[in-house]
Amino acid sequence: MIPGLLNSASAGSVIGFTDTSYIKECLFQKYIKHFIHSIPPTCPVLLILDSYKSHVSYACASLCYNNNILLYALLPHTTYILQPAELSFTYLKQAYDKEQFDTLSMQPSLQPSIPTSSLKTKIKTLNIRVEQLETELKVTKDELKTFKSPSICSLCLALKYPLPYTLQLVENSDQAAN
Numbered sequence: 001m002i003p004g005l006l007n008s009a010s011a012g013s014v015i016g017f018t019d020t021s022y023i024k025e026c027l028f029q030k031y032i033k034h035f036i037h038s039i040p041p042t043c044p045v046l047l048i049l050d051s052y053k054s055h056v057s058y059a060c061a062s063l064c065y066n067n068n069i070l071l072y073a074l075l076p077h078t079t080y081i082l083q084p085a086e087l088s089f090t091y092l093k094q095a096y097d098k099e100q101f102d103t104l105s106m107q108p109s110l111q112p113s114i115p116t117s118s119l120k121t122k123i124k125t126l127n128i129r130v131e132q133l134e135t136e137l138k139v140t141k142d143e144l145k146t147f148k149s150p151s152i153c154s155l156c157l158a159l160k161y162p163l164p165y166t167l168q169l170v171e172n173s174d175q176a177a178n
Contacts, residue, residue, distance in 0.1 A: 014030070014034050028060055029063060032063050032067075035047075039067075039069070041067075044068045044070055046069075047069050048072045048074065049071060
């Protein structure tokens, strides 16, 4: 994990990693335990999941059941059914992202403290992936923003925050190093 990654995160934030980039049962249990603290204990909560094996284990299902969380696991390859529901949240997410971007732009002290070399490498990697997708799929960055596919989730940062903003972070990191 990158040292200081949670320094500028919201209070109560947690983070988890796996060596394979796929969620494992222990990481999902960590998520559920964190989720339990954010829901009212008296009301049942419906949690809709894909059918990935770590989500439907007996231990996770028991943990949810004991904490009044109703699990609903979708059949494999059916998560696209909920995609139209995503549209109603698009404007809210865009407004939230814009507000977050504006806040970070106006208050340099709130900007993430990521080492310069690490950030430059990530920027280069993300740009290469965007260019590859543009070439291979013959689409533009704006068109890529409309995709809702896990195969391009790694592009999220580059697409949500334009390159000039990311370069601004690099410049701020360079200044901090001097």
